[in-house]
Amino acid sequence: MARYDLILRGGTAVLPWGEERTEIGVRDGRIAAIGDLRTAESAEVIDCTGLHVLPGLIDPHVHLRDPGDPAVETMATGTKGAVLGGLTAVFDMPNTSPSITNTEMLDWKRGHIRDVAWCDVGMYVGGARSNVDDLGRLEREPNVCAIKIFAGSSTGDLMIEDDPTLERVMAGGTRRIAYHSEDEYRLQARKPQFEGGGPYALHAEWRDVECAFLGTRRLAALARKTGRPAHILHVSTEEELDYLKDFRGLVTVEVLLNHLTQWAPDAYDQLGAYAVMNPPIRDRRHYEAAWRAVADGTVDTIGSDHAPHSRAAKERPWPQTAAGLTGVQTLVPMMLDHVSAGRLSLSRLVDLMCAGPARVYGAVGKGRLAAGYDGSFTIVDMRRARTIEAEWLTTPCGWNPFIGHRCTGWPVMTVIRGRVAMREDEVLGGPGGEPVTFAGTRDAPRS
16 A cells, blocks of 8 residues: 555646646655545645645745845745745845855855755855856856846846956856846936936836846847856846747746736835835836736746835835835735736646746756655635735735735645645744755756
């Protein structure tokens, strides 16, 4: 008789070929069987009747600010929020204090993940002028999801804005590079026009469509010249989305939840400083283009770009206000609400939030419900309606742009490698996250 550590019974599984009511058996942290397991024995059986079982969802774009300011966010609080929100893994950005730009900081972070993280974590390594010649080695360090290049809009030393240095970075390795693509030269040239301040909506005028489109055109051209794969983060304009259709196979595309949910001027009228992010929230033309790009397959991944700041930093007058919004805990509920509203299917959500991140970054063992893959699951109740409340959030900064939004569809259980990490709003056990393994790194299994 077959024995498992965990069986999920009676749920509707979102499989690579469609939705199917079936049973899933997990052994030693991996999916061991999918099908009729009524005669099997298991240490734990969970009744998922009436629920949908998704492969463990991933937020591939978060800033957990650790090391940094624990009053704003930490690895522990951010990953706890992720688990409560139905995520099984996050990929964390390198612009911390100090930045993640060398082997020493990667080693520290890897140990810190094992000590305090509630979900699995992948690590970006930051590209800077000081480590350009080391990036080809650093991208192969264990648990590194990608090099992150800020081609514009960064602080400290994490910015590479000129084409010759960007080309050096691209020529120095093989794995896909993730880019913030706003054009720094245009940003700085236009900055004096806005130094007198004004309403928060001016943020989208300063960081205009051409700023984003010019940055993306330059990066796509260099990617084609060097043959180096690129992932353009938080694509926010109709122009970029149309342009990047001609670069499929070489350039992949991320769109943020915010650009699929909010638009100007309404967001600035309703939220003020709490709508300020980079690249900015734009008008409905770009919102509608983002949804067309989701529908036609142009978009590969969706992320939150969770970027917490203190209330004091957010509420400074524009343009001194801190740019960035929180969202790791609310990403799944908000996207499920979009499914309920008919904007995309549950299968497409899984493609964008699990298979897509696994494919783009090469996450080993993640991306689908199939034998041999991680026994990580996001289990959701598509009939449950619930309002996002401030008291539910774990982030120490205490705010979120979606507080008060009523969602239809809600994560009710998070399972990470066969262990139930969250059930009905209760985080169970202790931190059990592990660093994610990626193809092309020194820790990746060899075929």
